[in-house]
């Protein structure tokens with residue numbers, strides 16, 4: 001469904017990606033692992049249409065997306081992808097439920113409908129009690145679950161998560177992982193999960209290991 | 222300490238130079254205004270005293286602008302401040318640096334302003350000049366030292382304190398005291414109990430200053446209440462975001478809009494006065510002064526807008542990565558300005574008309590109100606439009622803030 005062929009990307013002289021090819025099937029959970037600086041985040045951003053690779057191509061359902069115009073690419077990210085960052089990056093001035101409703105509102109759903117759907121997602125991720133609280137009042141684990149709800153609320157084809165448990169303790173990380181994967185499976189979304197933690201990678205169906213911007217062969221179980 | 226200051230200033234970026242220039246220029250303008258005000262306010266000529274009072278009032282928001290620009294200092298050179306802390310500088314050192322720089326810029330700026338005053342008022346009194354320069358420099362030192370309070374420069378980077386600055390009861394008391402003094406002056410006329418011949422004039426002037434100061438501060442309440450209301454009803458995500466952002470930091474908006482509010486207040490007041498009299502030439506002059514004041518207010522808004530973007534960039538960069546178009550985020554900035562400026566300008570215009578009409582209620586004719594109200598509505602529109610135009614002009618800055626690198630910086 002989502003496929004990258006021969007992706008390369010450099011920043012100045014640093015070569016972050018060097019001919020990486022990956023393929024992600026519908027509903028599949030893929031972990032991208034490797035040491036810090038290996039190019040994991042860069043790969044994720046290229047797949048998610050946030051960064052444009054210098055060479056190679058990214059194809060979603062047979063359509064090349066890395067050459068789309070800015071407006072089309074933005075709309076595609078909004079409608080087909082969800083993204084979770086290490087620190088959640090929610091809007092601190094909004095309540096939890098408003099944060100989750102935001103993507104729906106930007107897709108021009110009505111306010112009532114968006115808020116109801118957001119509340120439902122918060123419930124599914126077991127943070128319904130926090131719905132009306134500001135982000136600053138939530139714990140790290142609660143924040144990440146709200147961020148997961150925000151990424152999943154539009155019913156995306158793929159969810160991209162960059163070190164989603166990187167700022168959490170072990171127990172909190174496990175809870176966020178089970179909640180995220182459960183919700184993604186229920187919605188039929190594939191998950192691309194960047195992590196350098198083997199315990200987190202163990203949740204995935206398949207693991208891709210990067211080193212110095214290239215895929216390390218022979219680790220796919 | 223001086224060496225460290227030099228180190229900090231070496232290779233200054235363009236925003237830093239602009240900011241330093243803004244602090245200096247603001248101090249210069251404020252010094253000029255205060256010197257002129259002091260020379261005019263000799264209490265012999267009522268017209269001159271009133272003009273002097275108006276100038277002194279204008280100096281307040283200009284000083285506010287200087288302080289805001291000082292606050293930006295820490296934000297525009299995060300990296301080097303963090304490096305300094307890594308190299309062993311204590312938080313106190315960072316504050317002392319701010320004080321030193323703020324004082325230095327205020328000193329040079331107010332000296333330049335005084336020179337302009339001395340040249341343009343050759344026969345005027347020069348006695349107030351040294352006082353004003355010392356006062357401005359001291360103000361610069363205090364402002365520079367306090368500017369860093371909202372920012373924590375740790376060795377790992379510079380973060381802003383969470384923005385939970387709500388309105389305070391104190392502000393409302395200021396405004397009420399001002400109203401009380403004004404009303405006392407108006408009703409007692411010549412028979413004011415203290416201060417002899419000038420008692421009434423002084424009391425009313427003080428009342429006016431307190432009222433305007435208090436109103437500016439009380440604007441915090443107004444802005445917050447309006448934003449909360451709009452946020453509850455917002456249908457579009459742009460309006461929802463804009464309203465919630467304003468609601469969470471109404472103090473900053475009240476401060477940034479203080480000059481706009483004052484200008485609208487004076488503009489509406491002078492309109493109400495024009496209606497009854499025929500001195501069109503004198504009024505044209507006042508209108509030119511108002512235009513200049515509006516430009517100052519635009520400068521204050523630009524500084525605020527820059528600060529706002531620094532605060533918002535992480536949230537906005539994440540939203541952009543999640544597929545929110547840059548156009549929508551630009552719209553959030555403009556709507557924020559409209560949501561904050563509309564109540565301030567509307568209340569300021571109504572207050573301007575109210576003060577004039579109330580003080581000459583016995584002779585004011587109902588048909589003059591048509592012109593007075595037209596002017597008031599026009600001033601409100603100009604004020605809101607200024608705020609929105611500044612937000613619109615910030616869009617190129619927004620593009621820079623949305624780059625993905627913003628999110629790579631970590632916390």
Ligand SMILES: Nc1ncnc2c1ncn2[C@@H]1O[C@H](COP(=O)(O)OP(=O)(O)O)[C@@H](O)[C@H]1O
Pocket residue numbers: 011012014015016034035036037038039040041042043626629
């Ligand atoms: N915006 C950028 N500017 C400069 N260098 C970058 C940027 N993004 C990534 N890099 C560099 O590319 C390499 C890969 O980075 P990244 O994809 O973030 O690695 P990982 O996520 O595996 O830690 C690193 O050497 C990093 O310094």
Ligand SMILES: [Mg+2]
Pocket residue numbers: 040041
């Ligand atoms: Mg990374």
